[in-house]
Amino acid sequence: MTDATASHSDAESRLTRTVRAIFTFALRKPLGAAGLVIIAIFGVLAIGAPWLAPLDPFQINPGALLAPPSPQYWLGTDEFGRDIMSRIIWGARVSMFVGLMAVAIGSTLGAVLGLVGGYLGGVVDDIIQRIVEVLLAFPMLVLALAMVAALGSSTWNVIMALAVVLAPNAARVVRSSVLTIRERPFVEAARNMGLSDRRILFRHILPNCVAPFIITATAGIGTTILSEASLSFLGLGTPPPTPSWGAMLSNNMHSYMVEAPWMALAPGIALTLVVFGFNFLGDALRDVLDPKLRAG
Amino acid sequence: MGAYIVRRLISVIPTLIGVTIVVFLVMRLLPGDVAGMILAGDGESGSSGNMEARETLREQLGLNLPLHEQYFTWIGGLLQGDAGLSLWSGRPVLDEIGRRIPLTIELALLSIAIAMGIGLPAGMIAALKQDSWVDYALRGLSIGGLAMPPFWLGTLLMLFMVVWFNWTPPLGFVPFFTNPWMNLQQVIWPALVLGYATAAVIARMTRSTMLEVLREDYVRTARAKGLPTTTLVITHTLRNAMLPILTLAAIEFGFMLNGTVIMETIFTLPGIGRYLIDAILHRDYPVVQAIILMMAVSFVLVNLLVDLLYGVLDPRIRY
Amino acid sequence: MNAIDKAQPPILDVRDLEVHFRTREGLVRAVNRVSFSLRRGETLGLVGESGSGKSVTSLALMGLVPNPPGVIAGGSVMFDGVDLLKLPKKRMRNIRGNRMAMIFQDPMTSLNPTLTIGRQLTEVVRHHKGLNRHAAQERAIELLDLVGIPSPARRLGDYPHHLSGGMRQRVMIAIGLACDPEVLIADESTTALDVTIQADILGLFASIRERLGTALILITHDMGVVAGVADRVAVMYGGRIVEQAPVHELFARPRMPYTMGLLRSIPRLDEAEGHRLTPIRGTPPNLARLGEACAFAPRCDFFAAGVCDRVVPPLRPVAPEHRAACLFDVTLDTTVGAMRPAEGGAP
Numbered sequence: 001m002t003d004a005t006a007s008h009s010d011a012e013s014r015l016t017r018t019v020r021a022i023f024t025f026a027l028r029k030p031l032g033a034a035g036l037v038i039i040a041i042f043g044v045l046a047i048g049a050p051w052l053a054p055l056d057p058f059q060i061n062p063g064a065l066l067a068p069p070s071p072q073y074w075l076g077t078d079e080f081g082r083d084i085m086s087r088i089i090w091g092a093r094v095s096m097f098v099g100l101m102a103v104a105i106g107s108t109l110g111a112v113l114g115l116v117g118g119y120l121g122g123v124v125d126d127i128i129q130r131i132v133e134v135l136l137a138f139p140m141l142v143l144a145l146a147m148v149a150a151l152g153s154s155t156w157n158v159i160m161a162l163a164v165v166l167a168p169n170a171a172r173v174v175r176s177s178v179l180t181i182r183e184r185p186f187v188e189a190a191r192n193m194g195l196s197d198r199r200i201l202f203r204h205i206l207p208n209c210v211a212p213f214i215i216t217a218t219a220g221i222g223t224t225i226l227s228e229a230s231l232s233f234l235g236l237g238t239p240p241p242t243p244s245w246g247a248m249l250s251n252n253m254h255s256y257m258v259e260a261p262w263m264a265l266a267p268g269i270a271l272t273l274v275v276f277g278f279n280f281l282g283d284a285l286r287d288v289l290d291p292k293l294r295a296g
Numbered sequence: 297m298g299a300y301i302v303r304r305l306i307s308v309i310p311t312l313i314g315v316t317i318v319v320f321l322v323m324r325l326l327p328g329d330v331a332g333m334i335l336a337g338d339g340e341s342g343s344s345g346n347m348e349a350r351e352t353l354r355e356q357l358g359l360n361l362p363l364h365e366q367y368f369t370w371i372g373g374l375l376q377g378d379a380g381l382s383l384w385s386g387r388p389v390l391d392e393i394g395r396r397i398p399l400t401i402e403l404a405l406l407s408i409a410i411a412m413g414i415g416l417p418a419g420m421i422a423a424l425k426q427d428s429w430v431d432y433a434l435r436g437l438s439i440g441g442l443a444m445p446p447f448w449l450g451t452l453l454m455l456f457m458v459v460w461f462n463w464t465p466p467l468g469f470v471p472f473f474t475n476p477w478m479n480l481q482q483v484i485w486p487a488l489v490l491g492y493a494t495a496a497v498i499a500r501m502t503r504s505t506m507l508e509v510l511r512e513d514y515v516r517t518a519r520a521k522g523l524p525t526t527t528l529v530i531t532h533t534l535r536n537a538m539l540p541i542l543t544l545a546a547i548e549f550g551f552m553l554n555g556t557v558i559m560e561t562i563f564t565l566p567g568i569g570r571y572l573i574d575a576i577l578h579r580d581y582p583v584v585q586a587i588i589l590m591m592a593v594s595f596v597l598v599n600l601l602v603d604l605l606y607g608v609l610d611p612r613i614r615y
Numbered sequence: 616m617n618a619i620d621k622a623q624p625p626i627l628d629v630r631d632l633e634v635h636f637r638t639r640e641g642l643v644r645a646v647n648r649v650s651f652s653l654r655r656g657e658t659l660g661l662v663g664e665s666g667s668g669k670s671v672t673s674l675a676l677m678g679l680v681p682n683p684p685g686v687i688a689g690g691s692v693m694f695d696g697v698d699l700l701k702l703p704k705k706r707m708r709n710i711r712g713n714r715m716a717m718i719f720q721d722p723m724t725s726l727n728p729t730l731t732i733g734r735q736l737t738e739v740v741r742h743h744k745g746l747n748r749h750a751a752q753e754r755a756i757e758l759l760d761l762v763g764i765p766s767p768a769r770r771l772g773d774y775p776h777h778l779s780g781g782m783r784q785r786v787m788i789a790i791g792l793a794c795d796p797e798v799l800i801a802d803e804s805t806t807a808l809d810v811t812i813q814a815d816i817l818g819l820f821a822s823i824r825e826r827l828g829t830a831l832i833l834i835t836h837d838m839g840v841v842a843g844v845a846d847r848v849a850v851m852y853g854g855r856i857v858e859q860a861p862v863h864e865l866f867a868r869p870r871m872p873y874t875m876g877l878l879r880s881i882p883r884l885d886e887a888e889g890h891r892l893t894p895i896r897g898t899p900p901n902l903a904r905l906g907e908a909c910a911f912a913p914r915c916d917f918f919a920a921g922v923c924d925r926v927v928p929p930l931r932p933v934a935p936e937h938r939a940a941c942l943f944d945v946t947l948d949t950t951v952g953a954m955r956p957a958e959g960g961a962p
Contacts (some may be wrong), residue, residue, distance in 0.1 A: 146584070264455055271445050271448065276439065516725070535730075
């Protein structure tokens, strides 16, 4: 019925097919394409920060504290006279890096757990299930807070904390996919043919879990970026002086913001746009991938 | 039905135990010497008092006992209603929490009321008028609520009120029963922000669930019976759509717990959320432990409640 | 056979009904100028493959065509002298479920899983007839008894998942009959059931005909179903009616190659053992790409190039009460290639 045969098609046509699929996708789902564009823009900003930022984000300019937007400082300066525009661009680095890394690590970890648990069943599955349940018992931010509080405040700690928070969801989704597929006749057939467990897992079960996994993972990116921003906002995320959009909006800034309202706008707009982008993309992906799930 | 309830209750216990273990371990994972950090004040490492003072503190905190003994002491204390003393204020943790909880509960209830009150109808209308301008407008608003960080919205709201209306955040917090009007003035703003963000999620979920249900065959049968739209929606659609929406409500509760932390910080309200942050910054571990544990346990219980409600609403699950 | 009063005007008169769907591949004419009529007490069998337009036709009669993406593009549906297509929604709702009812294919999913059987029965009568709870329940018990469900009073409190497939289908029929409709449309009512239960349900339909005199439209792809219960049969293909005749006449003397193909592919008891079934070659047409040609042409053994691919065959009379849409005079005895063109020629 589904991808048992697809995995045998040659790599060449798969590439061209993928490229064509992307184009059709862009035409059919304009929102998703818009999301992709937004993500691409911020991605470019993030990667090219050192070259794209007009000024040095760390540089203090005592002569221009809380300056309004001007040709020199496109978005004005903050309480230390640092150029906000540059800090926004560098902030993209933090958000994108942390967001994508945390989702990559967390979802993969979760997926592995889900695969193993779902396929092997029995005691192993029970244990993994329990762990997942316990982790899911904590509200996301609270768990991340606790972990960052325990581990200390650094970028990698934030990434790991967020990854741990994401893993249970991925584990659940993958596990339920595995359970559904495990019962399908073609898996039964593969087992009867004497294929090893590992072969079945990788060649037959895994490809069919990819779709729900991608959906969950992309859905998680937006939330993760917001979580990192929230942590930084509370002072428990990426440590200063690294520019983080969340930190730029933190409470300490309130008194400055009254005098310089532009400080409050840029980081929030950037965050909103990026989250929009990932959400649109995620939605579009879900629309595209989901009907196939149903038909399968 | 009774058997179902009992079964669910029992299955929750291992999870709760797991939760306590996780909370306990996370706090014990702290790098460095806890006592040293406390003595040094505010967690700055560096000169941390003399060895004697540290040892005394370690004894006091029971940090020299083996790990599992510490765990059981803590659990034992909890079951007797003793969560230790706050390292910062010296008062019993439960007292401190007790003083601050009413605000958080008020904020959470208000937010949920706003969220459900806006989100549910919005989602239903959007589903019934799918692809009309109403639908698009509502979807636009809800996407906004999802993407805009609540702390940004809260901050903007605060700024807006300060700059445009010359409103200053009231200095002292007024509890509800002392002066309801003043109290609401303080609490309504964070509740609105939180409520809006949550309403967005609820609206989306309601809309997609309703759409799915409206496509079901039994809705077609109901239409074929010539039933009017209101009956159709309420009796046939809503009942079946309620289930996923309820699950969502449970998840939203968790969202609320996150949200209160942020909202209380922005609007400087003395609730549990802000207390948690302060405690973390002050390295007040007993407090942190207790609050996180409380949040997790309440989340588990809310989920349990939803599960039980499922049993009530969907007759298929009972048997 | 009960006596169908031919003197009275038909209860249902469909003229040139057109239903279009907007799809990614273009405009699909799911129902393409379909006309038929139904007399009181008559049973009409509407036969065709999936995609022939039979279900959409019935949905159009009931005003249940999903919109978007479907739209009724033309024609009229006269029910007891009133054009249903022009009725305001409210008045249509009064007729639906009340004077004209429809029951659907899959009893598993067509009944609401969270409501009791009793509730799903009583709500129809209470809405249309204004009965109070007690009277409605009495009626529900009466209906369940009518459709042959044992211990009907006890079944009222059951949920759909408590019943077997056959029972659920009976409940659906009961719901359809609740308000004593003049027309009952049954869409593939027997398809999802075992053969033995199918026979039961068909027997039920026959007894309903006898006892209540309800006019019935039986939609099915199974000619065997139609043979036992219908008075008349209309065969649909590619969104059009391609043959219409009283049931015996159709089975004995089909005049359209598609009908012949359908009849040939039914296994029959009187065939020699080892006789192979002859399926119709080819695949159903793409409804978005129908042109000015006979829709069946690509699959027809009698296909004549230059004729069948130029013109849409009109539905013309070939015998008393018998109409067929073929440009040639084809019968069971005609050999391929030796067809006489229809009298009157192609328009």
